[in-house]
Amino acid sequence: MDAKEGSARGDLATRWVELIVALLVVLGGLVVIVDSLRVGISWAEDGPRAGYFPFFIGCILVGAGLWIAGRTVIAWRELGGKTFATRDELKPVLAMLLPTIAYVVLISFIGIYVASALYIAAFMLWQGKFGLLPTLAISVGVPVALFLLFEVWFLVALPKGPLERMLGY
Numbered sequence: 001m002d003a004k005e006g007s008a009r010g011d012l013a014t015r016w017v018e019l020i021v022a023l024l025v026v027l028g029g030l031v032v033i034v035d036s037l038r039v040g041i042s043w044a045e046d047g048p049r050a051g052y053f054p055f056f057i058g059c060i061l062v063g064a065g066l067w068i069a070g071r072t073v074i075a076w077r078e079l080g081g082k083t084f085a086t087r088d089e090l091k092p093v094l095a096m097l098l099p100t101i102a103y104v105v106l107i108s109f110i111g112i113y114v115a116s117a118l119y120i121a122a123f124m125l126w127q128g129k130f131g132l133l134p135t136l137a138i139s140v141g142v143p144v145a146l147f148l149l150f151e152v153w154f155l156v157a158l159p160k161g162p163l164e165r166m167l168g169y
Contacts, residue, residue: 011083011084011085011086011087012083012084012085012086012090013079013080013082013083013084014079014082014083014084015072015075015076015079015080015082016084017084017085018068018072018079019069019072019073021068022065022066022068022069022072023065023069024065025061025062025064025065025068026061026062026065026066026069027065028061028065029057029058029059029060029061029062029063029064029065030058030062031058032054032055032057032058032061033055033058033059033062035051035054036050036051036052036054036055036058037051037055038051039051040052041055099119099122099123100119103115103116103118103119106118106119107159108159109161110161110162110163111158111159111160111161111162111163111164112143112158112159112160113143113144113146113147113158113160113161113163113164114143114161114163115161116142116143116146117139117140117142117143118139120135120138120139120142120143121135121136121139124138124139146158151169
């Protein structure tokens with residue numbers, strides 16, 4: 001298969017994946033650097049400030065991302081004919097990715113516990129083909145157990161929605 005045939009079928013080329021991931025690593029490193037500068041990267045009387053260690057990790061991320069991006073651009077023609085994933089290989093990935101994105105968005109509207117119950121139930125019914133009773137037990141039981149663990153015992157507040165507010169949390 002040549003490069004034109006692969007791209008005509010909608011296959012994902014390796015060079016684009018490498019370049020995009022490398023630039024995302026650079027972007028993530030820059031976010032870490034900027035926030036580290038905000039909280040301080042110098043030494044205080046009692047030791048390093050909160051941003052000291054993350055600042056250097058951010059610098060390493062930026063350097064690594066730029067290195068990979070540069071290497072990818074240099075080998076651009078050589079990588080051109082290589083396919084990272086075909087359209088058929090990407091379908092199951094998207095079948096998992098899109099519901100996961102919806103789950104993350106739902107957390108901000110209905111809270112992590114209700115969103116988790118819906119997410120677990122949807123995947124148990126859709127992907128796992130479980131019956132209604134096991135699905136209800138697990139999809140309600142896991143968020144309730146996590147609620148008790150984090151909110152009641154560890155006193156760690158996680159994102160809540162209308163249901164938790166209605167229950168007084």
